[in-house]
Amino acid sequence: MSYQALYRVWRPQRFDEIVGQQVITQTLKNALVTDQISHAYLFNGPRGTGKTSTAKILAKAVNCEHLKDGEPCNECDICVAINNGSLNDVIEIDAASNNGVEEIRNIRDKAKYAPTEAKYKVYIIDEVHMLSIGAFNALLKTLEEPPEHVIFILATTEPHKIPATIISRVQRFDFKRIQAKDILEQMEKILDSKKIKYDDRALKVIAKSAEGGMRDALSILDQVLSYSDDEITYDSALQVTGSVAxxxxxxxxxxxxxxxxxxxxxxxxxxxxxxxxxxxxxxxxxxxxxxxxxxxxxxxxxxxxxxxxxxxxxxxxxxxxxxxxxxxxxxxxxxxxxxxxxxxxxxxxxxxxxxxxxxxxxEIAPVSQPNVKKAVDTEVVSKLQLQIDALTKQLEQVKHAAPVQTMTKPVPRETATKNDNPKATVDFERVSKVLGSATRANLTAYQGQWDDVMNLLSVTQRALMHVSKPVAASADGIVVAFNYAFLYQKAGTDNDLMDALQNAMDRVFGKVPDIIFVPIDEWPGIRKEYLANNPVEKHSKPGKENVTEEQQTKNESVEKAQELFGNDIVKVEDN
CATH class of the missing domain: 1.20.272.10 (Zinc Finger, Delta Prime; domain 3)
Structure with a gap:
């Protein structure tokens, strides 16, 4: 297919060619000249205003071998490769069709590796507002601590759908609608270069119909050219746009x-x-x-x-x-x-x-007869008074009516069988690793700020974690118990939730501990098994000469359990 649409042929290749966004392009050029490049940008604005074009030009400029006054040369190998779409270090992603956690995790993993040819690896994520909450959480960690060789450029038409935690970590540029006169000038430039005849009124109709979008204007211009056999007439512009003369x-x-x-x-x-x-x-x-x-x-x-x-x-x-x-x-x-x-x-x-x-x-004309207005007002007041009287009568009837109590027979609840809640599989090795260095101080620290961690989750994630609580913690890990086994299982297979929890932990505590989930009904058995497999060192204490060896071992086990889990959790019962 030899023919290319005008908006593709005339896609800007330099900042100076971007129409109607002079403030943004000048700011980016100054940043390039002074070497003040950010690790992440957010370009937002209406469709067809130059967001993606500016992102591609910026990707060229940061990697251009002969940058001059903030403009890419478009002649070096890097610029040519980016223009051809053959440079592997500039990756364009459509978030509308790649909006899952796995795709963003893949980006996060590959971002760690250095670029193969260019100086920077640039990720351009278009329509970024389409990402899921889990995908945003997966991206957040990379934006917080990005590798030095990576730049993210996010583009969207709906910035209000992007989490505030993402927006606070990027430089935001607001693209505005392009003025009709600027669109008109660009179309005149294109048609003059192609030596195509046009009616000024036709171009003005197209410029107005584009509603501030350069791409829309060029698409309409393409249609008019096809309709009128390579000539732009006023009638053909009206026919294509559907406008009325x-x-x-x-x-x-x-x-x-x-x-x-x-x-x-x-x-x-x-x-x-x-x-x-x-x-x-x-x-x-x-x-x-x-x-x-x-x-x-x-x-x-x-x-x-x-x-x-x-x-x-x-x-x-x-x-x-x-x-x-x-x-x-x-x-x-x-x-x-x-x-x-x-x-x-x-x-x-x-x-x-x-x-x-x-x-x-x-009625819409100024009323000069006050008597007419007065008559209308009187009629309205009369209608309202009738409605008030009717409502008052109904209220009195409700007050004097005898209260009616409805008794409903309780429906017996069937006892759940063991198969209703399949037994959860607990990673005893990871739990034992946490318990091996767990302290009451660590557990208290996590419990004290657990609400802060929950507030950083989404509504659905908070609802799931609402029935959980930290029950043991060390410097590098935390054990979280769930009140219900089925919620424990659901949380254990929710990668989005784990990503969100890790990001929240990092923001609240400044580190990401190993997070292990357990069901609360199995937690006493887990504790008991751990203490049985990891007996405390036997030694006698002053004043305890008359205590038997068995009783001393039991007391030391209780003290160890209280040290790990706290007095309020460990209960001692005499058999």
Whole structure:
């Protein structure tokens, strides 16, 4: 396939070629010149505003062999390889289809290795807000302590979906919508270079329809070129974008302002016969009304934003119609636009809209007869009084009604069999390793800040961990017991939860201990087995001469258990 879309052919290769984001590009160039490169960036903004293009240019610039004034040369081997997409050290990932924990763990593991050809290994993660909570937690650790040779560039259209813990560890750049005049200039530049004829009005229609996105504008331009056989005409731009010509909008607005229903209905019929979409027609009308209201406040601002496409009679219409009428028009148009979503006969609703707008009700005009307003107010008050009386009567009936108690027979709960909760498998070796150096002080430290750890988890993760508590701890490990075996099993197979716990531990305690889960009902047996397999050293104590060797061994075991687990956990029972 030889033909390439315009937005691909004209993708910027230098910071200076990025349209409408001068503040961001200049900041990045200054950072490159002064060697103040961050380990992670977040580019967010509407679609088609240059986020991914800027990320690729930044990836080239940090690795370019002949960087000049913060701009990549696009000629060295590294730049050429990145432009061709053949450099393994620049990795682009679409988070919409790679949003799981395993994918991010894979990135985390590979990030440790040095780049093969370039100076930096650059990860560009597009639509990063699509990552799962577990994936974000897996990424968090790498962002906290990134290798020196790795740079992350995250791009998104919805930054509010990204956890605050991620945003606080990146440099954030907010891409704004590109102004219509900048889009217009870029399209003129492209068409002039291709020596294609175009109508200025057509480009202005496309620039407005793009809604601030350069990529959308070039995609529409591609369609218009195909539609009109390599020539950009005003009619072809209107056909492709579905927009209604300004002359038609003006004729319709003049008809409804003058109350001429017949002319208004004819304009609607002509617009629909030309294949225009009913919803788009109403959208254009609302935009026209918005411009009227703004024109009354600042005429120069409206003329600049609309690129001079207001129409010959716009000024006359704006000065003639009252603001109160325009407010009514917009409200009525919004109502009809909602109704259009569930109908197969848009022409009927447009006819109704025309009749409503042309026959403006008297209520929206300033009321000069106070008696009319007073009559309306009296009627409203009477209706409200009737409603209050009815509610009061119902309340009195409820108060005097005898209370009714409903007795429900308790449903016997079936006793769970052993097969309902299969016995959990406990890693005794890891538990024994923790208990071998466990102290009461370590356990108290973890218990004292356990709530802080829980607060860093997601809602669902906190719900799962709510029935757990630390029961033993050493300097390098912690044993967490669950009240229910099935929750213990679920937690033990939840990699997202373990990642979140490790990140939370690191933030609260400054280290990541070995975390072992156990079911609470098996914990006494585990403790007993450990103490049986690891007897304390036998020795006599002063004043204990009359104590038997068996009793002394038992006392020392109790003291050891109390030292590990605390007096409040260990209970001594005489058999």
């Amino acid at each position: 300004r002359d038609d909008l003006q004729a319709y607005m003049q008809a409804i302002i003058n109350g001429d229903v017949r002319v208004g209905l004819k304009e609607v019929q002509a617009i629909l016969n030309n294949g225009k979409d009913a919803s788009q027609f109403i959208e254009d009308l609302i935009n026209y009304c918005q411009n009227i209201l703004l024109y009354k406040q600042d005429s120069e601002m409206v003329e600049a934003s609309e690129l001079g496409l207001l129409g010959d009679d716009f000024k006359e219409i704006a000065e003639k119609v009252k603001s109160s009428k325009v407010y009514y028009y917009v409200e009525t148009m919004n109502d009809v636009q909602r109704q259009l979503r569930s109908t197969y006969h848009p022409d009927v609703y447009l006819d109704i809209l025309t009749v409503k707008l042309a026959n403006q009700p008297a």
